[in-house]
Amino acid sequence: MFLQRSAVAIARRAAVAPALRRSLATTAIRRDAVSDPASKKIKTFHEIKTVDDLIGPGAAPGTVPTDLEQSTGLERLEILGKMEGVDIFDMRPLDASRKGTVENPVLVRSAGEEQYAGCTGVPADSHTVIWLGLSKERPVERCPECGSVYKMEYVGPADDHHGHHHHGPEEPKSFANYVKPEYW
Ligand SMILES: [Zn+2]
Known part of the structure; x- marks a missing residue:
């Protein structure tokens, strides 16, 4: 919807001023290059080094994103791993x-x-x-x-040795504690 409307606006303004057409057309192309997933290479499982690598390129405007395009974080690592046969969560x-x-x-x-x-x-x-x-x-x-x-x-x-962290409830004392x- 947004794209269609802006395309119409560009066409309308272009009819009025040819100089404006050139600059607007350039802008439109540049924006497409940024959001086009094909221009951003999808990193493979072995290319992931930091959490910043776990961000997908996103979907092309007007399309429904796939999990590979939009997933992030651990979900992305799991999908990339599965594509290469690596079960990162060990679900066996x-x-x-x-x-x-x-x-x-x-x-x-x-x-x-x-x-x-x-x-x-x-x-x-x-x-x-x-x-x-x-x-x-x-x-x-x-x-x-x-x-x-x-x-x-x-x-x-x-353990990061920054003191003893307690997560979750403390283990209840039982008879075994005293034997x-x-x-x-
Ligand atoms: Zn059993």
Whole structure:
């Protein structure tokens, strides 16, 4: 709508003053060059170095943008990764080929302070999903239904050592706090 109207305005004014036509036409072309996605190269997954690279070129005027054109941030990184077969969030299901034990737990990778893991038993879907809350402070949890043990493996950024940050609610004290520490 906007483009159509401005094009009509340009044509109208151009009919009045030929000199004005030249300058307006140049302006119109320059604006198109800036907003044309083809003129901005889409960075590939391996060309992403900083968060500033995670901004799409946007869609050409008058078109509906695709996710590749307009997504930003982590969503953009995920899409660019998928295009090259890299699953940045590691969405594979957990290992359900064996039951985790305290000595050899099923590892759950997490980039955050906390991670919820859903257990459906061994083999998978043996019982309804039971959600286990794993955290950096308390990484090991056992499924109350099948007994499988899971352990959170922290893969996020290293602690910045700017004091101890507490995210989320504090772990409630239980009887285990007052007995042997290995009961944790
Ligand atoms: Zn289970």
